[in-house]
Amino acid sequence: xxxxxxxxxxxxxxxxxxxxxxxxxxxxxxxxxxxxxxxxxxxxxxxxxxxxxxxxxxxxxxxxxxxxxxxxxxxxxxxxxxxxxxxxxxxxxxxxxxxxxxxxxxxxxxxxxxxxxxxxxxxxxxxxxxxxxxxxxxxxxxxxxxxxxxxxxxxxxxxxxxxxxxxxxxxxxxxxxxxxxxxxxxxxxxxxxxxxxxxxxxxxxxxxxxxxxxxxxxxxxxxxxxxxxxxxxxxxxxxxxxxxxxxxxxxxxxxxxxxxxxxxxxxxxxxxxxxxxxxxxxxxxxxxxxxxxxxxxxxxxxxxxxxxxxxxxxxxxxxxxxxxxxxxxxxxxxxxxxxxxxxxxxxxxxxxxxxxxxxxxxxxxxxxxxxxxxxxxxxxxxxxxxxxxxxxxxxxxxxxxxxxxxxxxxxxxxxxxxxxxxxxxxxxxxxxxxxxxxxxxxxxxxxxxxxxxxxxxxxxxxxxxxxxxxxxxxxxxxxxxxxxxxxxxxxxxxxxxxxxxxxxxx
Amino acid sequence: xxxxxxxxxxxxxxxxxxxxxxxxxxxxxxxxxxxxxxxxxxxxxxxxxxxxxxxxxxxxxxxxxxxxxxxxxxxxxxxxxxxxxxxxxxxxxxxxxxxxxxxxxxxxxxxxxxxxxxxxxxxxxxxxxxxxxxxxxxxxxxxxxxxxxxxxxxxxxxxxxxxxxxxxxxxxxxxxxxxxxxxxxxxxxxxxxxxxxxxxxxxxxxxxxxxxxxxxxxxxxxxxxxxxxxxxxxxxxxxxxxxxxxxxxxxxxxxxxxxxxxxxxxxxxxxxxxxxxxxxxxxxxxxxxxxxxxxxxxxxxxxxxxxxxxxxxxxxxxxxxxxxxxxxxxxxxxxxxxxxxxxxxxxxxxxxxxxxxxxxxxxxxxxxxxxxxxxxx
Numbered sequence: 076x077x078x079x080x081x082x083x084x085x086x087x088x089x090x091x092x093x094x095x096x097x098x099x100x101x102x103x104x105x106x107x108x109x110x111x112x113x114x115x116x117x118x119x120x121x122x123x124x125x126x127x128x129x130x131x132x133x134x135x136x137x138x139x140x141x142x143x144x145x146x147x148x149x150x151x152x153x154x155x156x157x158x159x160x161x162x163x164x165x166x167x168x169x170x171x172x173x174x175x176x177x178x179x180x181x182x183x184x185x186x187x188x189x190x191x192x193x194x195x196x197x198x199x200x201x202x203x204x205x206x207x208x209x210x211x212x213x214x215x216x217x218x219x220x221x222x223x224x225x226x227x228x229x230x231x232x233x234x235x236x237x238x239x240x241x242x243x244x245x246x247x248x249x250x251x252x253x254x255x256x257x258x259x260x261x262x263x264x265x266x267x268x269x270x271x272x273x274x275x276x277x278x279x280x281x282x283x284x285x286x287x288x289x290x291x292x293x294x295x296x297x298x299x300x301x302x303x304x305x306x307x308x309x310x311x312x313x314x315x316x317x318x319x320x321x322x323x324x325x326x327x328x329x330x331x332x333x334x335x336x337x338x339x340x341x342x343x344x345x346x347x348x349x350x351x352x353x354x355x356x357x358x359x360x361x362x363x364x365x366x367x368x369x370x371x372x373x374x375x376x377x378x379x380x381x382x383x384x385x386x387x388x389x390x391x392x393x394x395x396x397x398x399x400x401x402x403x404x405x406x407x408x409x410x411x412x413x414x415x416x417x418x419x420x421x422x423x424x425x426x427x428x429x430x431x432x433x434x435x436x437x438x439x440x441x442x443x444x445x446x447x448x449x450x451x452x453x454x455x456x457x458x459x460x461x462x463x464x465x466x467x468x469x470x471x472x473x474x475x476x477x478x479x480x481x482x483x484x485x486x487x488x489x490x491x492x493x494x495x496x497x498x499x500x501x502x503x504x505x506x507x508x509x510x511x512x513x514x515x516x517x518x519x520x521x522x523x524x525x526x527x528x529x530x531x532x533x534x535x536x537x538x539x540x541x542x543x544x545x546x547x548x549x550x551x552x553x554x555x556x557x558x559x560x561x562x563x564x565x566x567x568x569x570x571x572x573x574x575x576x577x578x579x580x581x
Numbered sequence: 582x583x584x585x586x587x588x589x590x591x592x593x594x595x596x597x598x599x600x601x602x603x604x605x606x607x608x609x610x611x612x613x614x615x616x617x618x619x620x621x622x623x624x625x626x627x628x629x630x631x632x633x634x635x636x637x638x639x640x641x642x643x644x645x646x647x648x649x650x651x652x653x654x655x656x657x658x659x660x661x662x663x664x665x666x667x668x669x670x671x672x673x674x675x676x677x678x679x680x681x682x683x684x685x686x687x688x689x690x691x692x693x694x695x696x697x698x699x700x701x702x703x704x705x706x707x708x709x710x711x712x713x714x715x716x717x718x719x720x721x722x723x724x725x726x727x728x729x730x731x732x733x734x735x736x737x738x739x740x741x742x743x744x745x746x747x748x749x750x751x752x753x754x755x756x757x758x759x760x761x762x763x764x765x766x767x768x769x770x771x772x773x774x775x776x777x778x779x780x781x782x783x784x785x786x787x788x789x790x791x792x793x794x795x796x797x798x799x800x801x802x803x804x805x806x807x808x809x810x811x812x813x814x815x816x817x818x819x820x821x822x823x824x825x826x827x828x829x830x831x832x833x834x835x836x837x838x839x840x841x842x843x844x845x846x847x848x849x850x851x852x853x854x855x856x857x858x859x860x861x862x863x864x865x866x867x868x869x870x871x872x873x874x875x876x877x878x879x880x881x882x883x884x885x886x887x888x889x890x891x892x893x894x895x896x897x898x899x900x901x902x903x904x905x906x907x908x909x910x911x912x913x914x915x916x917x918x919x920x921x922x923x924x925x926x927x928x929x930x931x932x933x934x935x936x937x938x939x940x941x942x943x944x945x946x947x948x949x950x951x952x953x954x955x956x957x958x
Contacts, residue, residue, distance in 0.1 A: 459946025
């Protein structure tokens with residue numbers, strides 16, 4: 076009259092094992108669920124009842140009590156449906172308790188008895204350790220990524236009961252193996268001209284430097300940004316697993332192979348709320364865009380149009396590379412190590428060549444100030460992007476393709492990692508002294524900029540980090556950063572230096 | 582109402598009434614003493630038939646003026662003007678230049694800071710867009726300076742961009758007596774960053790407005806001040822203007838008065854020169870150097886055109902090419918790479934070198950040439 080079933084829930088991007096305890100006993104007919112279920116879990120009462128009856132199985136007409144242990148934590152989502160249904164069937168001795176001892180169940184049940192996929196199967200399976208897991212067919216790939224035990228697929232409740240009662244063997248469901256599409260990434264070869272912006276993109280990819288592109292509408296900012304994922308190296312096993320867990324937890328469809336191998340690229344619209352961008356939601360800790368972009372790139376087009384409060388929420392993940400989402404009864408730590416790429420117009424009217432802008436200085440200031448100083452400070456690269464001229468479009472030989480640039484990026488990353496064990500973005504002041512020494516003329520240039528108040532102390536480190544990446548990208552990489560790299564680094568963070576008062580940013 | 586307040590106090594008070602227009606003010610003060618005009622507007626005198634007709638057309642006007650009268654006491658207005666060093670004149674005053682006092686659109690009251698006698702010379706107006714290019718500002722400064730050196734009074738509107746550059750150019754000549762017509766109260770420098778210019782012009786030349794002290798710079802006042810500027814000049818030079826720029830209002834006012842309009846030609850690619858190039862197509866005289874303007878004035882042009890000392894080391898080779906290209910039109914680093922065939926690092930070095938030596942200036946990723954007149958702009 077009692078059964079205890081293994082299942083799991085997901086909080087943030089982390090799976091937590093849950094014991095579904097079911098008691099079927101004397102009392103007034105009823106069905107109650109304890110252990111802090113939310114609405115979607117409580118609805119399981121109706122779903123499981125209908126599903127069991129539809130499958131032609133008996134539903135006990137006495138008191139059913141379900142407890143979800145540990146009872147102190149909030150439970151959300153329909154993923155516990157299958158475990159509750161199995162608990163009822165086991166407690167009413169429709170299936171034998173022995174047959175389900177080594178199994179865990181994840182999935183939502185339909186009123187017709189079918190078993191449906193849910194979000195977050197990968198982290199849930201990961202939390203269940205070496206148990207064999209029973210999951211819906213749709214979740215096969217996700218479960219496969221994280222499972223240590225066997226993965227059993229079921230289509231419906233009736234089939235599952237038949238298997239457990241030994242009537243049929245575990246069915247061999249053919250997972251719809253759609254041919255893994257050759258990923259078609261936008262290629263850099265399609266970007267004509269724009270050598271400066273292309274170079275900035277390459278440096279951003281090589282050093283992990285956050286990039287802000289400032290340019291008039293039609294300059295190709297979005298086009299450039301969408302070429303970034305192709306430049307980033309393929310994820311290693313750990314990164315791939317982390318990224319897969321987050322993406323699974325958010326319920327975003329995964330590729331047929333299950334594992335996320337390419338760096339993700341997320342481009343939320345500028346009306347995104349704080350919960351959508353950072354994570355959270357009322358009563359849940361859904362991963363936000365910063366987590367979905369983990370190990371990849373987050374592109375904020377028209378960054379000045381985002382709500383200032385939402386943007387300021389980016390500061391913590393940019394600093395800590397993870398985000399702590401706290402709601403009542405929920406505390407989730409989500410990974411959020413991403414490369415931030417943002418684009419904006421130089422001014423409200425769109426700007427352009429000198430003399431084209433119609434904004435007065437006050438409007439201009441107000442516009443730029445929508446990005447808080449600390450946030451603007453995070454961008455190592457602040458590059459002006461211009462509309463390509465006719466000459467640009469016609470005179471250039473075919474532009475370099477993504478493959479060529481990605482190779483340089485990979486080589487530069489290898490150099491940085493073997494030299495200092497981290498990307499150039501993360502170099503601290505003392506590390507810069509050690510790993511990015513600057514030659515005499517380069518030092519003179521920086522001294523001049525510092526003395527003229529055109530460079531702050533923080534800006535000085537930023538320039539040195541970017542110059543290190545520029546030097547790393549050369550075919551003849553040297554340990555010393557030369558003055559050419561310094562000049563280029565200065566040119567690559569020129570946007571807004573003249574609009575903003577010194578000291579606030581630089 | 583005290584009797585020891587001069588007429589000017591009544592005029593200053595009256596000019597600041599709500600919904601006072603240029604035409605209404607002229608009706609009020611024409612042919613009657615200022616206290617009486619003030620009384621009619623304030624409702625203490627019986628209005629003349631003409632004024633009564635104005636009141637009848639707009640039934641809320643009389644009430645609005647009555648309320649304005651409570652706020653604008655003639656004595657206070659007079660004291661505010663005196664405190665700001667502003668004189669209040671009617672066109673009948675002998676110091677007002679005849680070309681203004683006889684102008685059909687002459688304001689009924691003028692507010693003046695400085696010496697109107699400064700206008701007793703040849704007068705050229707230099708106007709243009711507020712969002713000017715570096716080259717446009719340098720040209721305005723050059724014209725301002727060279728015209729002032731030739732003894733010509735340079736008039737402009739004290740706005741940002743071309744106006745300010747022309748004034749600064751003129752002020753750089755020690756003997757200049759510059760003049761400005763503005764669209765707000767003379768105690769309210771606008772834009773604020775030009776307040777040094779206001780004081781310098783008031784000290785050495787003259788500042789003119791048709792609005793009493795304390796009047797804020799509302800957008801509708803600027804087109805109005807352009808007619809005064811047009812009435813005061815003999816030749817109007819437009820340095821840079823957009824297709825529908827405000828300087829073209831000044832041009833229209835000047836054309837109505839048969840005053841010569843000159844325009845500085847610009848690149849067909851520059852949006853800041855769209856208006857001036859159109860003016861040239863419509864028959865304006867091209868002004869490429871100061872001598873052109875002096876010629877239009879009928880002055881001996883051989884006195885002008887003195888070269889300005891350039892302290893910078895002359896450029897050679899690729900540096901000179903890049904400077905020349907940027908002088909033609911602003912360029913981006915991408916364009917410079919295309920022009921010189923340099924790799925990105927070399928191009929960055931080259932531009933940094935030219936910027937450091939003062940040949941180029943960068944704004945928003947565009948490199949503009951700095952010519953020897955730029956320091957005045």
